[in-house]
Amino acid sequence: MKPEEKQVHSCPVCQSSGEDTGERTSHHDDKTIKELVTRMNRIEGQIRGIKGxxxxxxxxxxxxxxxSSAQSALDGASRLLLEKHMKSCVREQLQDGDEQVIDEVLKTIFRMIR
Structure with a gap:
């Protein structure tokens, strides 16, 4: 696939928000979004501190x-997001018979543990 081409996936949970842009979106609950944003803000502050x-x-x-502390914080955010993804998007795709999602998740996990 060429870099300028977007891969379109059919996740019923992480679908596009009504616009036909080819981009997937998530629909996490407000609590999850708030927790992830709080973690990212904290990590952003850590990075600014390291730069200083x-x-x-x-x-x-x-x-x-x-x-090392910032990397651990990013790893924690990744684990939280992966858990939410597995319990929503992946579960629904498997229930719909789309086993291709397994390969996608495995690629993501292997990339995370490199």
Missing amino acids: MIERHVYCDDILNQI
Whole structure:
């Protein structure tokens, strides 16, 4: 597939929001969205802090510890989103007989654990 082409998937849960853009969207509940946004805001602050540490020539080991902490926070957000995806989108696709979703999820998980 060429990079400019968008792959269209038929997930009944993560469908396009009515517009025919070819992009999938999720429909997580407000609590999940709020939790993910809060985590991303915290991670964004951590990244800004790391950048400031680099600019201030802070000791390398201290910066590396902060980078590790930010990576752990991103991993936590990924796990939460993967769990929600498995319990909604993937479950519904499997119930609809679309077993192709298994390959998609496996690719995503393998990419996450690299």
